[in-house]
Amino acid sequence: MDLFHLLGGGARFDKTRFKNDVHLFEGEKEANQTQSKKKNAAVVDPHVRSQLLDEIDFFKTSHTTVGSLNQSKDENKASLQETTRSKSSKKANRNLMSTVFDTVEEAKEFRKEHKIKVYGTDVPNPFRSFQDLASPAYNLDPVLYRNLTTIKYTTPTPVQMQSIPIMLHGRDVMACAPTGSGKTMAFLLPILQDLKKPEKKTSYRALIIAPTRELAQQIAREANHLSQGTKLRINVLTKATAADKSQNPESRQKFDILITTPLRLVYAIKEKEVDLTAVKHLVLDEADKLLDQGFLEQTDEIFAACSSATIQKSLFSATFSSHVEELANTVMKNPIRIVIGSKNAATDTIKQELLFTGTEAGKMIALRQLVQKGIKPPVLIFVQSIERAKELFHELIFDGINVEVIHSDRSKAQRDNIIDQFRVGKIWVLIATELMARGLDFKGVNLVINYDFPQTVASYIHRIGRTGRAGRQGEAVTYYTQDDLQYMRGVVNVMKNSGCEIPEWMLNIKKMTSNQKQKMRKGLDRGHVDTTSKYDKYKQNKKNEMIEASKKRKRIAAQKEKQAKKAKNE
Numbered sequence: 092m093d094l095f096h097l098l099g100g101g102a103r104f105d106k107t108r109f110k111n112d113v114h115l116f117e118g119e120k121e122a123n124q125t126q127s128k129k130k131n132a133a134v135v136d137p138h139v140r141s142q143l144l145d146e147i148d149f150f151k152t153s154h155t156t157v158g159s160l161n162q163s164k165d166e167n168k169a170s171l172q173e174t175t176r177s178k179s180s181k182k183a184n185r186n187l188m189s190t191v192f193d194t195v196e197e198a199k200e201f202r203k204e205h206k207i208k209v210y211g212t213d214v215p216n217p218f219r220s221f222q223d224l225a226s227p228a229y230n231l232d233p234v235l236y237r238n239l240t241t242i243k244y245t246t247p248t249p250v251q252m253q254s255i256p257i258m259l260h261g262r263d264v265m266a267c268a269p270t271g272s273g274k275t276m277a278f279l280l281p282i283l284q285d286l287k288k289p290e291k292k293t294s295y296r297a298l299i300i301a302p303t304r305e306l307a308q309q310i311a312r313e314a315n316h317l318s319q320g321t322k323l324r325i326n327v328l329t330k331a332t333a334a335d336k337s338q339n340p341e342s343r344q345k346f347d348i349l350i351t352t353p354l355r356l357v358y359a360i361k362e363k364e365v366d367l368t369a370v371k372h373l374v375l376d377e378a379d380k381l382l383d384q385g386f387l388e389q390t391d392e393i394f395a396a397c398s399s400a401t402i403q404k405s406l407f408s409a410t411f412s413s414h415v416e417e418l419a420n421t422v423m424k425n426p427i428r429i430v431i432g433s434k435n436a437a438t439d440t441i442k443q444e445l446l447f448t449g450t451e452a453g454k455m456i457a458l459r460q461l462v463q464k465g466i467k468p469p470v471l472i473f474v475q476s477i478e479r480a481k482e483l484f485h486e487l488i489f490d491g492i493n494v495e496v497i498h499s500d501r502s503k504a505q506r507d508n509i510i511d512q513f514r515v516g517k518i519w520v521l522i523a524t525e526l527m528a529r530g531l532d533f534k535g536v537n538l539v540i541n542y543d544f545p546q547t548v549a550s551y552i553h554r555i556g557r558t559g560r561a562g563r564q565g566e567a568v569t570y571y572t573q574d575d576l577q578y579m580r581g582v583v584n585v586m587k588n589s590g591c592e593i594p595e596w597m598l599n600i601k602k603m604t605s606n607q608k609q610k611m612r613k614g615l616d617r618g619h620v621d622t623t624s625k626y627d628k629y630k631q632n633k634k635n636e637m638i639e640a641s642k643k644r645k646r647i648a649a650q651k652e653k654q655a656k657k658a659k660n661e
């Protein structure tokens with residue numbers, strides 16, 4: 092047995108050893124939901140609310156009472172009782188007394204406290220709590236407010252606090268906020284609120300673009316949750332759904348929101364399958380990716396097809412390069428830029444580590460050592476290519492690890508199945524390519540391993556951002572070899588800005604030249620994920636050489652025999 096198999100031998104996940112975590116995948120959700128339901132049993136006097144309905148004044152600065160906008164009479168009655176009860180409790184009172192801001196200074200102070208930076212003119216104030224949204228100042232639709240409280244959201248995240256009012260105000264927005272900070276809800280809620288207004292339905296009124304099918308589906312799931320009980324209809328258009336009955340052009344007119352990927356949409360535009368002229372909300376999720384070379388042409392065509400003069404454009408991502416920001420500015424009208432925390436930074440709930448493995452082969456040793464020490468699943472491992480993903484999978488499956496692999500060569504059904512299984516904790520280790528780096532929300536991921544060094548800084552931020560989401564803690568380990576050293580400066584800087592301890596010599600790594608950047612973007616030649624030891628390789632080579640030599644000898648002998656026969660016959 093070679094050294095690698097020796098190290099990895101018998102490595103298995105032991106459920107009893109991880110008993111404290113196994114329940115994370117199974118039982119916790121319900122408990123959380125019940126808790127948040129309880130916490131969100133917010134209240135209001137419906138009569139007060141109806142009086143105030145006419146006083147809609149977005150972003151006004153007066154104090155307002157807040158509460159839930161429960162619909163049924165019974166619920167309202169319960170709310171009133173709850174209000175009375177709450178008054179006796181100081182803690183509950185604090186919730187009920189949420190207000191919008193009295194002064195610009197107060198709003199500024201609030202932004203500072205929540206690390207919200209805004210750039211632009213006439214920037215609407217943020218809101219402080221979901222009860223604020225239900226107040227007449229924002230007048231969030233009662234059904235949407237109820238959905239917010241029944242999901243699990245108790246406190247808005249900073250990107251939600253600031254971008255929701257901006258979008259409700261009809262302004263274009265470009266928001267850069269950390270991975271896992273709730274950007275999806277930040278753009279969905281104001282769109283749902285606007286589309287909820289009675290209006291003649293003609294065709295799609297909102298369009299949300301995401302770079303991958305998986306992400307489009309995830310956004311649609313959240314949109315469906317948030318819009319439950321409304322008549323709004325959401326359509327996901329992917330290759331897989333193209334053959335659906337629901338996809339014929341007439342039935343499409345009944346949908347309000349379209350969520351799709353650029354390639355599929357451009358095809359649909361060319362085939363005149365969709366009418367985007369009535370779209371009044373256009374969102375690019377992972378906007379920097381969609382405005383990057385790979386997608387730019389398609390994104391451009393989509394912008395052209397959305398021809399309404401009053402369209403509102405919203406761009407969201409955890410990373411924006413200055414170049415993309417400049418580009419985005421050219422397609423937006425008087426936009427407001429939001430930055431939460433620092434631009435292009437990793438989420439601060441992620442513990443980041445760099446691990447030197449020397450060579451490519453050293454990575455497998457490191458990985459097996461980590462498994463032997465005990466890892467807390469679920470774990471996500473990123474590699475550079477489909478080939479390497481497959482190879483690594485074959486190595487780990489023989490170690491008895493509960494592992495799967497996902498990449499674009501797998502069928503759509505397989506991909507969907509793997510994602511579902513990983514979400515519920517049935518798959519413990521998932522090997523993935525860049526396909527999975529952006530947007531996908533697996534709340535419980537404890538560890539991300541960058542088996543292959545990420546090809547861009549943005550990729551690093553998005554990959555590690557699959558852990559440490561929604562306020563949870565997470566860990567990220569990035570392997571690097573001697574060959575990776577020259578490309579590491581960007582990632583080292585991200586780590587330094589996150590407060591990681593970085594050795595002095597790493598801080599002195601030179602900036603990449605444009606040639607180096609290009610080389611890295613294409614992906615270094617890393618060879619195969621191969622764990623055969625040098626000795627075994629030597630033995631195998633010798634054996635192959637001997638077989639070849641024997642074949643050659645036989646060929647020569649046969650040739651000689653043939654020649655001899657020929658000579659004899661002549």
Ligand SMILES: Nc1ncnc2c1ncn2[C@@H]1O[C@H](COP(=O)(O)OP(=O)(O)OP(=O)(O)O)[C@@H](O)[C@H]1O
Pocket residue numbers: 243244245246247248251268269270271272273274275276408409529530531532534556560561
């Ligand atoms: N206010 C909130 N309170 C609690 N959880 C929330 C809140 N808003 C969103 N979430 C949850 O946080 C998780 C991350 O949200 P989301 O996927 O929208 O993050 P993101 O910022 O888009 O991340 P990424 O940049 O990786 O795409 C989701 O599970 C979502 O349900």
